[in-house]
Amino acid sequence: MSATDSKAATDIAVTTGALPASRKVWVDGAQDGVRVPFREIDLHPTAEEPPLRVYDTSGPYTDPEVRIDIAAGLPRLREGWIAARGDTESYAGRPVLPVDNGNVGDSHAAPVFAACPTPRRAKPGRRVSQLAYARAGIVTPEMEFVAIRENLGRAEAAAKARDGEAFGAEIPDQVTSEFVRDEIARGRAIIPANINHPEAEPMIIGRNFLVKVNANIGNSAVTSSVAEEVDKMVWAIRWGADTVMDLSTGRNIHTTREWILRNSPVPIGTVPIYQALEKVGGIAEELTWEVYRDTLIEQAEQGVDYFTIHAGVRLPYIPLTAERVTGIVSRGGSIMAKWCLAHHRESFLYTRFAEICEIMAAYDISFSLGDGLRPGSIADANDAAQFAELETLGELTKVAWDQDVQVMIEGPGHVPMHKIKANMDKQLATCGEAPFYTLGPLTTDIAPGYDHITSAIGAGMIGWFGTAMLCYVTPKEHLGLPDRNDVKTGMVAYKIAAHAADLAKGHPAAQARDDALSRARFEFRWEDQFNLSLDPETARDFHDRTLPKEAHKVAHFCSMCGPKFCSMQISHEVRAHARSNSAPFGEQAVAEAEQGMAEKAAEFRAGGGEIYTEVDKPAAE
């Protein structure tokens, strides 16, 4: 590495280190190198509970033992697994061309990633996708990895009754490698895992697994830099992003993506038409299959794990959007619509779909079939254009599956609550249960600046109904490019939606974290309450703004009610009293309690005079 590169690397600052009270732990699989990371949150000794183990998307960045070197990239976890299969070959690859970075001049060129690896592709005649292996009955290390990852907490939960409404999802009590293999073979789940992105820790997207969240990042012609985007990626996974989409559209697009991929432990998705459009100077009519194909190869060799491809925007559907309130709001959709009209032909994404599949199969890139005609307003939800495209996405799913290519389907958009379930039901029926990947949906149009909330409502609901991955929406939606704070806010809003969906679907171990946090709350273990939350820093900060003293972290009240009105504290007395009564608390409890409690009143009163310990009293206001 040259001195310049070193400097470039140090210019990229990312957030590292463990989250509060958290340690990284690993569970080993049976196959070589399968070592699945989790985060364990330590609780206060008075809890008398083991640490809570949670799903961990953050990669090596939260491991204090690892020295992060952005210029070198992450360890290549899957390299050995891929090589061991013997069905791929390394090759020289396509040279990087000036047009790949928008013909950017030296003065604006981003520093290149020096340690670019040599790309691999399938040997002639081989299909190297997880779908191909699953159909052949092979349990890959990737499948075992995600089985262990998804199985989190289920052994402990096995004794509890299942609770939830899964709307036909088939969520197992225990996730086995064989279950994972079968779900992939049936097309109901995907593991996005380009052979050229061996840095990624395998994860699975499917209705019968935990609901996932994608974070969008990416520069635009107007703003943002390489360092900012790498930082946003690391920041997004710190807060739980399961995948990240690089939606860059400006210059340095190839270089930006290289830095992101080499440093990302989560799958990376892109929309290749964005870069293809840059290559033809931003003029949609000038797009050709050759430019697009070249872009697919370029990104395949870099390691992009899934491609959003708007192949369902067919020429005859475009007039269906003409009377809409907001027309076509998908960037990719509108670009292809413009091309279709200009040439008056079906788009090459549709006519060349089989050829696209061939490329995807050679690298194990998954389709994210784009909903280019998704509604951009409440008025346009569930209209003819949207559902016509969905039918086509269903057809294309089958074409992709015929070539062993993994598929998920993108969904809307802006949809009022009463029209959300129809989207899920139609997608399941039309697309053979391929995983659904939805943007929100936003349940009203009237709150720009708060669309993480308008859409968290829709995301929670559609996640419950069966969406496998939620694409986050940040507060800047419709208004500007998200910054670091927006990324975090969007992520937390969507982790809430995804978790609420997991709870409602009845994922066996989902409630463990709610229960642990609620016990901490009830027992006034403030530090545990902060540490168990999705965003410990904010929870602690909010608490400290009204009760900043350390002593208050053990106070048996909070500033909401003050010491005299603390319902939780009173509840402890109630509980103690009720227990001392030795009454059973089953079906007959009401009647029995009514009879048995009279003589306890005086006793309780005598013993319960003062419930607030002096040491915890706050200063008078």
Added chain:
Amino acid sequence: MSATDSKAATDIAVTTGALPASRKVWVDGAQDGVRVPFREIDLHPTAEEPPLRVYDTSGPYTDPEVRIDIAAGLPRLREGWIAARGDTESYAGRPVLPVDNGNVGDSHAAPVFAACPTPRRAKPGRRVSQLAYARAGIVTPEMEFVAIRENLGRAEAAAKARDGEAFGAEIPDQVTSEFVRDEIARGRAIIPANINHPEAEPMIIGRNFLVKVNANIGNSAVTSSVAEEVDKMVWAIRWGADTVMDLSTGRNIHTTREWILRNSPVPIGTVPIYQALEKVGGIAEELTWEVYRDTLIEQAEQGVDYFTIHAGVRLPYIPLTAERVTGIVSRGGSIMAKWCLAHHRESFLYTRFAEICEIMAAYDISFSLGDGLRPGSIADANDAAQFAELETLGELTKVAWDQDVQVMIEGPGHVPMHKIKANMDKQLATCGEAPFYTLGPLTTDIAPGYDHITSAIGAGMIGWFGTAMLCYVTPKEHLGLPDRNDVKTGMVAYKIAAHAADLAKGHPAAQARDDALSRARFEFRWEDQFNLSLDPETARDFHDRTLPKEAHKVAHFCSMCGPKFCSMQISHEVRAHARSNSAPFGEQAVAEAEQGMAEKAAEFRAGGGEIYTEVDKPAAE
């Protein structure tokens, strides 16, 4: 007014002035003095649209013509209506006692509100509630007021097809005064309107009307002052609070409430047990019916419009909470539970319920029957304690109705999505369709700091299912007392939930604002998009952070995509092209478009070379 009072008054600063591009307008009713305020948002002339009229909770504070004088209080809008009915009398009232303000010493005493009005009560034998009038077939000015208020936009919407799923709600195409009267007579809606709070502009809470939002404010023993609370009240209604609850528990509780009531144009609710507990030094066991009754009279004379009363916390239900993860989390519920156990008797709220009703009927105070046993965690949702109490609330509703007292029912709390609808269904069945008033519910416990979002998901859903009013939750829930920013954030989150619910229920005119904003978005009317949003300031601020120049406010792109990737801009071309094709856009559009469009391709391409006007181009990054 003395100089001290002047000084005191000027110490209380509130936010006044119109919202951006907004004017106050009024619609006159047939009855004397019925003059219903609305806000009209002016649009850019290029929109060629009339101003959008929206519901306005903000009272005189957003009317630039009104001089606000906090020390004098608001005009007494309903005074003439109340007097004209001839069924009430003024009387000396209960003197204010030192204990009413927690025996606060001079050094900590808040300045008193000098212009305290003389209280009124029903003449002997008269019941002066809106329910009594409705049952007698009388359409009061209050009923006409809310009919006009609720009818907003319905004339314009009459031509459109209704769209929504109302789950049995009977939402009319047009809201008439007679419809309002009938809904109140049936107990399905309430107008909280204490005769001693004539400053309030009438509003209605019921499943067949627009979904409302309550904002909680109030000091605690630990923090906050009178001026802060008045400011929060005015701030909350500026952002759309339909009612405000003063949950103060500290000292100066009587004085704080007086300032709030005299300056509030929305109904004010309280939880009288909080003040009663203060009067007995914070010792729950010392509470008596006499102290409680005295507190009811005190607050009735001040003008509190609805009382939360936890009369459903019956002694035999308390043991049902003993095995809960979070016990009893309602402050009022836990206080009463402690009292019940200490005395081993049913609470006086239950045994004296008929006497409470008599007081409420004499002032037209509405019940908000408190859910003292609501779940405080996902684990405790929909349990035996919660539903046992709900049955009792149903019984008590009938007792109140027998005495012509208006009733709404409070609901949870913490409930996972799949258990929300059962709450609504059970409440409707058990409580004779009395309006439901729910806190959230929070759909997961794991995100302290973001509980406005965890609960907006549940609030949107339960509002759709039939909840009449949503009690907001702020980001500080579980952590601290909300400040001004938290109040606004909570309000916007809940206006989103309420509006999403109105849309999904199919309120005839709800979508007008979404459509107007979406048209503005599609036509790049940035200023209109900001002004039509729930929070224009934040929307504008977020936009300006990436594209600050004034020129960009007319730009035909935004920073998310930049000029080349603007889907909306491309859509305009698509629309123009499709329209020029003269193809019909009905059911056969797909087939016809396929046939008819071929020859248009060259034409489109020739005309569409450059779509971005030079003047709008941003500076290179």
